[in-house]
Structures are given as structure tokens and as C-alpha cells.
């Protein structure tokens with residue numbers, strides 16, 4: 001961090017300055033701006049990046065989009081739900097691994113959705129632009145930073161070398177893999193030393209999809225002669241990815257001619273598809289060890305990178321944004337101490353490690369260019385498949401230690417199911433509204449809440465909702481019994497979820513409900529180390 005340039009043309013102030021306006025910066029700006037926070041976003045590119053990187057998101061992200069008025073089923077031209085297996089096949093097309101991506105997930109949306117990123121980002125942008133509280137500075141690069149006890153000041157540089165400053169209570173670096181904010185924080189990286197170059201090709205299909213044999217629509221060809229990914233790229237689009245072989249250079253692979261040659265065996269020609277882009281990415285697996293330093297925080301690719309085989313990189317960044325926004329909201333309003341921000345990094349680092357390791361293990365299946373090693377893998381995986389031994393169920397990802405109780409549910413993702421609220425029925429958030437919720441297994445449990453418990457929840461803006469046989473004020477009917485089953489599985493009579501959809505904790509009985517509220521009250525005022 002260095003001093004500020006003398007010739008500054010404008011000095012801006014904000015509650016939060018966000019560096020980077022990719023998907024993560026957009027969602028964070030939208031969430032903070034909607035809650036009335038003054039936000040300045042700084043983006044070095046004068047225009048939006050017109051090409052996709054991410055093509056896939058899961059049901060949890062569907063629920064996050066639902067919360068900002070963008071439910072996945074509202075954009076059929078941009079988002080296509082997926083309802084099939086995601087297969088991994090050998091060179092001779094034998095199935096080696098089947099991931100079940102059928103149906104709805106616990107968040108109430110399809111487990112898997114393929115989408116067209118630029119169009120979805122445009123919609124997020126329009127929502128941000130509609131907010132008076134957010135100012136977007138495009139064509140400006142954050143170049144230096146100073147922070148003291150009261151504020152942090154960014155110096156920005158325009159393309160014509162003009163300078164301006166933004167002074168904010170907090171700066172979030174959503175500035176991608178080569179983050180300058182990360183360098184200011186000085187974070188070390190945990191790097192799993194995974195580096196593979198892949199040619200990524202995006203196609204707008206001209207011919208109808210029936211003309212091609214993409215069945216299932218998402219699969220991986222684990223052929224050592226050319227490991228290949230075939231997935232949808234959103235409605236009417238396809239994504240192909242081809243691994244660089246040891247005998248090739250990046251330049252050879254990243255040629256338009258090469259792209260068409262590689263797609264020819266799949267029946268794709270300039271007559272059947274428009275090549276929207278081809279580029280070589282180096283897939284990596286790493287996360288930063290320090291997500292916060294004083295008033296500086298990181299979110300998205302600035303904090304973590306993973307190979308895209310599970311389609312979880314952007315998803316993880318969006319989870320960062322939701323985790324951070326409600327905590328910043330509380331701190332900026334003076335409703336919680338600044339210490340709660342220390343919970344952000346440990347919670348998210350542990351969670352993202354789960355997805356990085358899952359993506360790595362999928363990458364290890366496919367990224368084999370050695371025929372002998374691939375043959376050995378095929379024998380082992382075929383045998384495992386026949387024996388029904390794979391894939392082993394992975395434990396549900398849980399937030400690392402932080403702003404939640406260490407009980408049966410704390411740190412796990414809450415579910416979303418259908419409820420009847422009397423005047424309307426459907427998905428819980430549509431009926432009840434989003435935000436923090438204390439869900440009670442029965443209305444009588446309300447009596448367990450003291451006045452100060454009720455005041456605490458009300459001050460936080462968290463609702464109290466009870467499952468009941470009839471809908472009524474603060475009561476909903478659990479239409480399919482999903483909430484009842486879920487609470488039973490957790491051994492709980494109540495579940496308290498935070499605004500980012502993760503459980504603060506669950507109460508095993510009525511007395512424990514009182515203890516859960518006490519824990520929350522204490523945690524909101526305490527530094528993270530004192531919570532567990």
C-alpha cells in the first residue's frame with residue numbers, strides 16, 4: 001500500500017467499494033445496494049466481457065438468484081435446467097462414472113442448470129444500475145490502497161491516466177485470479193499444484209440438437225488421446241473443452257483451424273454451428289489463506305480457483321458474496337461488531353476446499369494423457385461401477401468455524417421446500433420472503449421465545465415461522481413433509497438459518513432453543529475466536 005497521487009479529479013465516498021464487476025462483484029453490489037448501502041464499484045474494463053466462462057450453476061445458486069428476483073425458470077432463453085446423469089466415459093465409450101444430476105436439489109431448484117453467462121450478467125447489471133445507492137465506475141483500475149482505523153482509500157486510474165479516489169468503510173476485492181486486493185492483503189495461497197491447459201470452445205448451434213448425438217447432454221470423454229468435455233452452454237449453445245497434449249504447444253491448440261479439426265469428429269462444422277470463441281485456460285486449484293486484513297476483504301476468483309469439472313467456481317464466488325453481504329450489512333448498520341467479519345474467511349475457506357477437492361478428483365479422472373495409466377484407471381473404475389462402489393457419497397459441505405453454533409446443523413445449507421402460507425403457496429422464499437428465518441416444528445415453540453429473543457430476531461430482520469396443520473400468521477403448512485423430515489433428520493425441533501441460507505444452528509428441544517438464541521446474541525458482539 002502506497003501514498004495517493006496528487007492530481008485527483010474526484011474524491012468519492014462509500015460504505016463499500018468493490019473492485020471488479022464480474023459475476024461476484026455484481027451480486028455483491030446488488031445485495032448491498034438493495035439494503036441501502038452506498039456502494040462504488042470499480043471495473044477496469046470499459047465494457048462487459050462478452051464471452052462466457054461459467055456455464056453451470058446448482059440449485060443453491062438458483063435459490064440465490066431467486067432471492068434477487070431472478071429465479072432460474074424466469075429466463076428460459078438463458079438458463080436451461082438439466083435433468084440427466086453427468087457421465088464419464090472411456091475412449092471406447094464405456095461408462096466409468098455417473099453423477100446423478102437429475103431432478104430438484106435441496107434448495108428447491110434443479111440440481112444442475114446450464115446457462116449463458118453474458119446474458120445473465122447483463123440482467124444482474126441492469127438490476128444494479130437501477131439502484132440509486134450504487135455507482136459503477138467502468139474503465140477505472142484500482143492501483144493503490146491506504147487504510148487506517150476509520151477507513152480505506154483506493155486510488156483509481158483511468159485509461160487516460162486521470163486519478164480519483166474512493167474512501168470506504170470496507171473494500172472487497174472481487175477482482176479475479178490476479179487480484180491486486182489480494183496482494184494488498186498479502187495473503188499466501190494454498191496451491192494444490194494442479195495445472196492443466198484446456199482449449200475452451202463456445203458454440204452457438206445453427207442446426208437442431210437432435211442432429212447430434214449428445215446423450216447425455218453433459219459428459220466427459222476420458223480418452224488419453226484427447227480428453228474432452230461436452231456440455232451445454234445454455235439454451236441453443238454448446239461448450240467443448242479439449243485438453244492440451246504433452247506434444248502440443250498452447251499456440252498450436254489455440255488456433256481456429258485446430259478448433260474446427262477437433263470438433264469435426266463430433267459432426268460439428270461451420271454449417272452446423274457458429275464458433276463464438278476459442279481460448280486456452282490453465283485450470284488451477286488453490287485458495288488464499290487470508291481473506292481479510294482490516295478493511296480489505298476478498299471474494300470470488302481472487303480468493304479461490306478450481307478446475308471447472310464440477311461447475312462450481314462461480315457458484316463458490318456467489319456464495320462468498322452472499323456470506324459477506326449480510327455480515328457487512330449488520331456491521332455497517334452498527335447491529336453487530338466488526339469482529340463478525342473475521343468469521344467470513346474461515347467459514348468460506350473450509351467450504352470452498354470441499355469443492356476444490358471434489359473438482360480436483362474429477363480432474364484426476366480425466367486429465368490422463370498416458371494410455372497405460374488411462375487403461376489402468378478404466379479397469380479400476382469399471383469394476384467399481386459394477387460393484388456399485390462409486391462415487392462414494394461426499395459429506396455435505398459445511399462452513400468452517402465462524403458465525404454459527406457447533407451443533408448437528410450449524411454451518412450446513414438450509415433446505416427450501418414448498419409451503420402453504422394461506423394467501424399463497426409455493427417455494428418457501430416466495431411465500432414467506434427471503435432473509436434469516438427461525439423455523440419451528442410447531443407453533444407452541446413460540447412460547448419458548450422470550451421478549452428479548454423476539455426483539456433480537458426482529459432487529460436482525462429474521463422471521464419466526466412455525467410449521468402447522470393450517471396456515472396462519474407466522475404459520476405455514478409443510479406441503480410435502482420435506483421440512484418435517486429435514487428437522488427429524490437433524491434431530492431438531494427448530495432450525496435457524498442465516499440470510500445466506502446456511503444454518504446458524506438447530507435446537508434439539510425447547511430449552512436448547514433458548515440456548516441457541518443466547519449463542520447468537522453473544523456471537524454478534526464477539527470476535528470469532530470466542531464463539532466456538
Ligand SMILES: Cc1cc2nc3c(=O)[nH]c(=O)nc-3n(C[C@H](O)[C@H](O)[C@H](O)COP(=O)(O)OP(=O)(O)OC[C@H]3O[C@@H](n4cnc5c(N)ncnc54)[C@H](O)[C@@H]3O)c2cc1C
Nearest residue numbers: 020022024044053054055056142176300301311313314315
Ligand atoms: C473454462 C472455464 C469454465 C468454467 N465453468 C464454470 C461453471 O460451469 N460453473 C461455475 O460456477 N464456474 C465456472 N468457472 C469459473 C468462473 O468462470 C469464475 O469462478 C467466475 O467467473 C469468477 O468470477 P469473479 O467475479 O470472481 O471474477 P472475474 O469474472 O474474473 O471478474 C473480475 C473482474 O475484476 C476486474 N479487475 C481485475 N483487477 C482490477 C483492478 N485492479 N481494478 C478494477 N477492476 C479489476 C476484471 O476486469 C474483471 O472484470 C469456469 C471457469 C473457466 C475458466
